[in-house]
Amino acid sequence: MSRRKLTEDEIDLWKKVASQTERLSPTSKSVSPYPAQPSAKTGKPREPQVSPLPDQFEIGSRARSKPVKHDLKPSLARSLASEPVQMDGKAFRRMKRGKLRPEGKLDLHGMRIDAAHPALTRFILSSQGAGKRLVLVITGKGKDRDEPGPMPVPRGVLRHKVPQWLSLPPLAQAVLQVTPAHVSHGGSGAYYVYLRRNR
Template sequence: MTRRKLTADEVELWRKVAQKAERLHPEIPQAVHPTPLPKPKPKKNPKPRIDAFELGQTHRVKPSGNTLKPSVTEALRSAPVQMDVKAFNRMKRGKLKPEGKLDLHGMRVDTAHPALIRFILNAQAQGKRLVLVVTGKGKDRDEPGPIPTPRGVLRNQVPKWLSLHPLAQAVMQVSPAHISHGGDGAYYVYLRRTR
């Protein structure tokens, strides 16, 4: 919005009012005709400098929510392959037939652990290479709570037991079984050769 200029009558009226008014600071000399300030000129904005742009440079990475420990099955699937890759791929597809089977269904932890140790060490002593350990998928918990509880005690304990002494020296690879051999409720255990 621009200011309008004063008319001659308005300027004369202002001078009469200014002559009758008392000065606030009489020691400061007064100019006869105060010069109006010049009208401000609009400033031209310089063109903004465009820096190099990379796709996604302003994207903010959202912090991940609750990162829970991966399930035992996911951890075993992402574990590095220790055995022959061809044999491992055949085993994953269910093409290799297990030479022995241990069913831990219905067992408690205190009876399942010694049974597993006995079975694995006997299988290795007999020269077997691939055995199947059936744990079952486990039951769902009745009370959901704030702390996630893994489903199936034996299903989560058996891979840990296989990585501890005395079974660690006998076991080369542990992998979830193919659906034809029990799926997520069973594990393939590939044993080392005895020397």
Template sequence: MSRRRVRPDELDLWHQVARTAQRMRPEEPRSDDRAPEPMIRNPRNAPVQARLEDFQIGATSGRPSPAHDVLPAISERLATAPVSMDKKAFQRMKRGKLVPEGKIDLHGMTMDRAHPALTGFILRSHAAGLRLVLVVTGKGKDRDTGGPIPVRHGVLRHNVPHWLRMPPLAPLVLQITEAHLKHGGGGAYYVYLRRQR
């Protein structure tokens, strides 16, 4: 659908209305020489910058490009997470010196089977007064077919820390970290539970 041109009589009518209209903000300076800014609908009423800066083709931008906001690997995120438990016990746990009191093996399960199994195991372990449990997820298979959207390596390995930080497990879990090599390394997690109250 093409837009029609404004007729001269319509333009004259518009100028008459504009001359008789009162300004909403008379304290702001009038700028008749500036082109009107396009209206942008914004449902959240956030300030929107409607006017773009002048840019010449072939010129470089004055601003540096933003850093890539790529989510770090799960091992990096867990390694940089703050320590919520006793630091000496945490170091002993990371070195594999603490022996897990309970263990669940989710290796080979689908997500719809693994999530309720993990939830039930953590709830039972906390009710039994256990402090350190081992959750084995496996490292996962590489299922990336080379498509445009990358597929994460190890679905359970990436989802288990997320599940442990969601209700009903979040109030029970004090610390999550990758297991020592003798307990499964990158394919398992130590989950340190809070004391019963």
């Protein structure tokens, strides 16, 4: 069985399709499978249409950039430092340097969460009622070892819970600013809590 020859229209159609397709190996030169045939109008052989080669490939040009590392839980000090300063700026700087003397102190060392939360609530609300502005809440830094269990527990449970409790009602309306204490007052194991004026 002999193969029939393609007509001129079929060859033109194939060349159009071939010119619109994307080459799998861009470095190889395209050679038309059909020899140039003379045009019916001019009688001169038609040149095969060769699509231009794409830009040269460079190693790494299509590589994806390194994924951004996500900090799902920023450190406690960084999250407190990112909060805007609500109190007087000069007093805030003096407080951070340990130059302001706290008017009251609550030590939560050794307390469990169920006892520490009500004690903190009582202390903050009574301090505000007494007209105090700056109080110190000592939480301790926590144990060095991880707590056993399927979920990791951050070191110093009270150290992490106290800022959360201070930002929620009923304490949120009494608290103006929370920041880690100066080393002279306990460092990262204590917090300065600056209270709003009692109205």
